[in-house]
Amino acid sequence: MSYKKYTGAAGGWGALASTAKHLLKSENIAKNIKNLLKTNQDKGFDCPGCAWGEKDEPGRFRFCENGAKAVNWEATSKRIPASFFDTHSVRWLDEQSDYFLEDQGRLHQPLSYHAELDKYQPISWSQAFDLIANQLNTLASPNQAEFYTSGRTSNEAAYLYQLFVRAYGTNNFPDCSNMCHEASGYALKQAIGIGKGTVTIKDFEYADAIFVFGQNPGTNHPRMLDSLSHASRRGASIVTFNPLKERGLERFTNPQSAKEMLAGDGTTISSQYFQPNLGGDMAVVRGMVKVLEQRNASATQKGSSLFDEKFITEHTQGLEEYLDLVRNTSWQHIEQQSGLSQAEIEQAATIYQQANSVIVTWAMGITQHKHSVATIQEITNLQLLFGHIGKPGAGLCPVRGHSNVQGDRTMGINEKPDDKFLDSLTSHFNFKPPRAPGHNTVQAISAMLAGESKVFIGLGGNFVAATPDTELSRKAMASCDLTVHIATKLNRTHVTPGKQSIILPCLGRTDVDVQAKGPQQVTVEDSFSMVHASAGVVEGHIGDMRSEPAIIAGIATATLGNQPVNWLELTQDYDGIRELIANTIPGFKNMNAKLQQPGGFYLGNSAGERNWNTPSKKAELKVNALPENIVPQSVRALSQDKIFVLQTLRSHDQYNTTIYGFEDRYRGISGEREVLLLNPEDMTDLGFEAGDLVDITSLWPDEVERKVTAFKLLPYDMPKGNAATYFPEANPLVALDSVGDNSDTPTSKSIAIVISASLKQPSIL
Structure with missing residues (x-):
């Protein structure tokens, strides 16, 4: 590991050099440069990274350094060979780094976990769909299943997903937005x-x-x-x-x-x-x-x-x-x-x-x-x-974070849907969707731990790595009768299988998506309520990969038949899915026609127009007292040692749980992720020096020890009493019950911790 304070400007030649470095690691540099020039462009694909919008300025490239990493990471031509899972047990894979797992390349065949062998083995799509449907249809209640969604998911896939799940009979929609916004x-x-x-x-x-x-x-x-x-x-x-x-x-x-x-x-x-x-x-x-x-x-x-x-x-x-x-x-x-x-x-x-x-x-x-x-x-x-x-x-x-996390919610990925949305589904599809609130992410983990939820289906994402209280999240996943993961690459969640586990390989945002009626496009919504089309440009060996809408349609058909729609017919041409969206969700009327406009269309914003959809029909100034303390007295009473407030954060070579490399350039950190950033005076007061190894223990009044060990201390410009370290490495410190008032979002930016010397010897910076 090396540490050197970064004094240059952000962006600039450093960003270009980093982009070039990641391109040079790819198998086809020329093709990936061509891919980047189509990123966030009209008739191109939406970046699979963040949800920041675009100004309508022709002639500019529209990707950033980290967007280039995301595109390069997804558009790889590397494929995990069949021999990989013959050679490696799940236990062995679980001992590898997150970087190693995703760096193996793209998944390209459906896989089923064989518990006795502790290995994944190939399975056909029809076998996978039948197994999932049988498990869902034999549950005592639809509320015993959890249906997770990642913000990478397109509007079309999210809409089909929520329609299937509500037709199945539950509002259990734990979602990545539960953990961020x-x-x-x-x-x-x-x-x-x-x-x-x-x-x-x-x-x-x-x-x-x-x-x-x-x-x-x-x-x-x-x-x-x-x-x-x-x-x-x-x-x-x-x-x-x-x-x-x-x-x-x-x-x-x-x-x-x-x-x-x-x-x-x-x-x-x-x-x-x-x-x-x-x-x-x-x-x-x-x-x-x-x-x-x-x-x-x-x-x-x-x-x-x-x-x-x-x-x-x-x-x-x-x-x-x-x-x-x-x-x-x-x-x-x-x-x-x-x-x-x-x-x-x-x-x-x-x-x-x-x-x-x-x-x-x-x-x-x-x-x-x-x-x-x-x-x-x-x-x-x-x-x-x-x-x-x-x-x-x-x-x-x-x-917002992930590129379509806002669009997912607009499409109905919501454990607490409003009556107006449900009434629209009832009227258009002639079935009665469930009205009772479902589970958010933290509630879903608790339900799986209690044995109340027995099936987990994840539409993208890396649930185990992203969620709080890592050991409890892993235990929750492992306790399920069936876990299903729709994914582009191998990740930490896949090596935490349930009693049965299936991985279904899907196309990414960058891939050309060809269905029965030709190449398809999907849509996303950015942080500014702009909806625009995204069509993949990467033509390569896709093996048995299928698009997310096609996978959802396959599961839905096996589970519900052609009710309340002909699922497989809808995936022949995604215009049909968009017609359903246009007929049931406000702001999307004439959606297919509007998408022909370069840059897409604006959904509008009622508050931005000074129309207030509150009970009073006015904007309401809310009265909230300041917290008495950021760390409550009940938590402070758990230790006589100096208590710090810790936040988790991303490195520069990272997007969400995906680790592209080990360079956090703007913070001057290279080669390591298990580090703890601390005010230099705090470091001295504790009797430590830069480079010392420490253990970090979080405080929460439930008698559970939550600790990460051998993190390297680094001085950083921050207020005394504050600390920072990387996500997801520090997720084990976030207690499952430590959540935001009225949001249930994990409190990953205000973790009470104490710091102690590690038994391991420090290395020299």
């Missing part, structure tokens, strides 16, 4: 009547100020840096709140700018960069509102107002109760919890006050805390006070 959806729907962001990508061209909370676009959605750099260069203020100093939020060299590349120059991204404590963002915003409320009170005495009084009167309710809470929140509480001084918060408030249009954007640094819903509603309250929703250059912008 569930808090955003819940908080926004309560406050403004829709669980999506209110801005489009063009709004970034008009914003006077952009406030960035809890996200690292340089690694997780690098194309966002293009939007931020343009905004910065035209004079917009970008104010960042992040416990860690992340290089992409400091300076960025746009690889598409010849001037910046040749000059070795870059654009300053954040005009102000604040480092609050983990979980302290709500206190920051509360402090900003407290400052602005006091200034507004002074202005009112002089006959003017800082707040948008007309907007507040016409469009909101709950103002006085909320402002009473703000006035009664002490600065001592705000400063202690946020980790920022009153002066720093006043500085941020001044920038906000001086802007005529403000976008507030956030990601999982906000959504994975116990009080995430309250934090997002606090942000929403701030925007409502100034009327910064529903006008150009202003609004709320939760930045």
Whole structure:
């Protein structure tokens, strides 16, 4: 392992060199370069990475460094040979790294787990479908099955999936969104009547100020840096709140700018960069509102107002109760919890006050805390006070992760569907879908552990690696009578089989998808509610791979026959699936025709149009008290040692659970993932030095020991009392019951831990 502080700008030649390095590792460099030029282009395919949108600018390439890694990783010509599973037992595979498993290449034949041999063996598609259908149809209740969905899934596959599962009889839809942006959806729907962001990508061209909370676009959605750099260069203020100093939020060299590349120059991204404590963002915003409320009170005495009084009167309710809470929140509480001084918060408030249009954007640094819903509603309250929703250059912008995680939810992948959606299915398909709420991800794990759920079907993803409390998640999966995984590559979940386990190889986003009536396209929805077509371009040996819609149709036909639709007929031409979407989901009327437009079509946003689909028909300022402490007293009482708050995060060579390599370039870390980032003063106070090996134990009041061992200490620029390490390596530390209020999202950004010396000897940095 090596560690060297990174001092250059994000992007630039480093990004190009990294892209080239990953291309050179591929088997067909020329073909993969051609593939990249079709990424996010009209008549091309949507990047299988993040959900950031695209500006309509012809003549530009539309992939980033990490998007190139994702495309190169999926579009590989490597295929796992039949001999691979003859040679390797599942137990042996489980001892290998996540990188090793996915690096073996693409799955290309259906596989069935043979428990006595502890190996996967080939199985025919018809045998697989019959086995799955038999297991589903012999359950005592449809609610004994769990149907998981990954955000990579297309709209067409997600729609068929939810229709099949509801026709089967359950709303058990654990979904990847339960682990990331569930808090955003819940908080926004309560406050403004829709669980999506209110801005489009063009709004970034008009914003006077952009406030960035809890996200690292340089690694997780690098194309966002293009939007931020343009905004910065035209004079917009970008104010960042992040416990860690992340290089992409400091300076960025746009690889598409010849001037910046040749000059070795870059654009300053954040005009102000604040480092609050983990979980302290709500206190920051509360402090900003407290400052602005006091200034507004002074202005009112002089006959003017800082707040948008007309907007507040016409469009909101709950103002006085909320402002009473703000006035009664002490600065001592705000400063202690946020980790920022009153002066720093006043500085941020001044920038906000001086802007005529403000976008507030956030990601999982906000959504994975116990009080995430309250934090997002606090942000929403701030925007409502100034009327910064529903006008150009202003609004709320939760930045989603996987490329179609938002579209999955729009298509009905939701364990708590609303009556309007279910009524639409009833009317169109003439069956009664279940009305009772189903299981989200954490509830599904608990149900499998209790033996209440006996079948797990995963439409993409890597459930065991992505979920919290790893040992319990593995135990839950292993306890199932049947696990089914629809996947492109081998991953950790596949080597944690149930009593019976089936792997069904599917086409990826990059692959040409040919059905009975010719090549097909699918659709996705980005973070800005834009729906656009995606057609794979990679023609290669697909073996026995099938498309996700075709696999779902095969399972549905074997389980339900041709009820309530002829499933296999629908997969001959996906236009038929889109007609069903158009007839049952608002915003999709004439979907097939609209897709002919370059760039797709905009679904619209009710709150962005200042129509509030809340019970009061107004935007509602929500009243939430600040947490008493980020780490509750009941947890603090579990140890006499110094307690730190830990967050999990991704490295730069990673997307979700997929590890492309071992370089975290912008953090200066190379060659290793089992590291713990800590404030240098904290390291000294504990008696450690950089490079020492430590064990990390999380605290949760259930008498279960959760520990990871021999992590290497590295100094990093972050507030004292905070710590960070990589996901999924640290997932064993996240207690299954430690979830967000009203969201059930694992609290992966606020894990109480203690640190102790490891019995292993440290290596030299």
